[in-house]
Amino acid sequence: MILFLYSCNGKKEKQESEQxxxxxxxxxxELKTESELDNDYSISAELFTKEVLKENIRTHTFELSNLxxxxxxxxxxxxxxxxxxxxxxxSYPKKSKPNYYEHFIxxxxxxxxxxxxxxxxxRIKSDSKYGLSExxxxxxxxxERVRALNIGAKPGGMITQYGKQVFSLVETCRExxxxxxxxxxxxxxxxxxxxxxxxxxxxxxxxxxxxxxxFEIIKASR
Numbered sequence: 001m002i003l004f005l006y007s008c009n010g011k012k013e014k015q016e017s018e019q020x021x022x023x024x025x026x027x028x029x030e031l032k033t034e035s036e037l038d039n040d041y042s043i044s045a046e047l048f049t050k051e052v053l054k055e056n057i058r059t060h061t062f063e064l065s066n067l068x069x070x071x072x073x074x075x076x077x078x079x080x081x082x083x084x085x086x087x088x089x090x091s092y093p094k095k096s097k098p099n100y101y102e103h104f105i106x107x108x109x110x111x112x113x114x115x116x117x118x119x120x121x122x123r124i125k126s127d128s129k130y131g132l133s134e135x136x137x138x139x140x141x142x143x144e145r146v147r148a149l150n151i152g153a154k155p156g157g158m159i160t161q162y163g164k165q166v167f168s169l170v171e172t173c174r175e176x177x178x179x180x181x182x183x184x185x186x187x188x189x190x191x192x193x194x195x196x197x198x199x200x201x202x203x204x205x206x207x208x209x210x211x212x213x214x215f216e217i218i219k220a221s222r
Contacts, residue, residue, distance in 0.1 A: 039113075039163035039164045040164055040165070041162050041163045041165050042110055042165055044193050045106060045108045045167060045189075045192065045193075046059075047192055048106070048188070048189050048192040049105060049106055051188075052105060052177050052178045053090075056091055057087060058088045058089065058090045059085065059086075060085065060086045060098065060104075061084070061085050062084040062085075062086065063083055064081065064082075064083070067084070069099050070099055070151075071101075071147070071148045071151055072101045072107065072148055072149075072151050072152055072168065073107070074144060075124055075127070075145055075149045075159075075168070076120060076166060077145075078111075078116065078119065078123065079116055079119070080111040080112040080113055080115075080116030080117070080120075081109060081110075081111055081116075081120070082110045082111060082112055083110055084107060084108065084109045084110070085108045086098075086104045086106065086107045087106045088103055088104045088105060089105065089177075101151050101155065101157075101170060102155055102172050104170050105169075105170050105177060106167065106168070106169055107170070108165055108167055109165060109166040109168075110164060110165055111164050111165070111166070112164070113164060114164050116164075117161050117163065117165060117166055118161055120161070120166055121166050124145075124149065124166070124204065125215060127145050127146050128149060128204050128212060128213040128214075128215065130150075130212065131150065131153075131211040131212040132146075132147065132150035132153065132154070132212065133211065134146070135147050135150075150211065150212055150213075153206040153210050153211060153212050153213055154206075154208070154209065154210065154211065155171065155172045155173055155208060156170075156171030156172060156173065156206050156207050156208045157169055157170050157171045157206055158171065158186050158189075158203050158204065158205050159203065159213065160201050160202065160203040160204070161202070167189075167193075169189050171185070171207075171208070172208070173208035173209070186205075187220070190218070190220045191220050193220075194220040198219065198220065199220050200217055200218070200219055200220075201217070201219075201220065202215070202216075202217055203215075203216050203217070204216075
């Protein structure tokens, strides 16, 4: 009888101990998830595209083995790149699948760390010093990146980095998808990435007809 009671008490104490330890484990998992989300702004970008495209949104995921088309994807190739997600309008183009820069409205390159995303953006900034006609004098890898980058310069666009993502917002010489002008469109996108609304962003910007991007620092509250 004594042995039976001891056995029952032992099981009860073990169960209580296990139950008491579960919330600690869950708490650590939650903290880890929140920490990771602090540097992940891919959801913010998706919310922006949903506001712009509404029910016409189409999502594309490009893995590391599939970065040939559109050529603009080559600007993101770097250490730590996990994948690239792009968004396009279901109604454009009508008779073919999206293959070119202007077929999309946004490219989101996801990296394994904020550090690798920043390194990639810094390299893109360095490449942006060269116009589309200057690629011939560069070594092969950089010349390919410069050509891929400046595919987006002539129609227009904005490139920036925040958290673990590098973003390329597509602009065109046609009408603005959302808002009155392209500056308003850019500001709308930036506001989706901000926490306080007062952050400054390093961006590469190009307007319709330019042959290369120019570096700017803009505020979300502009």
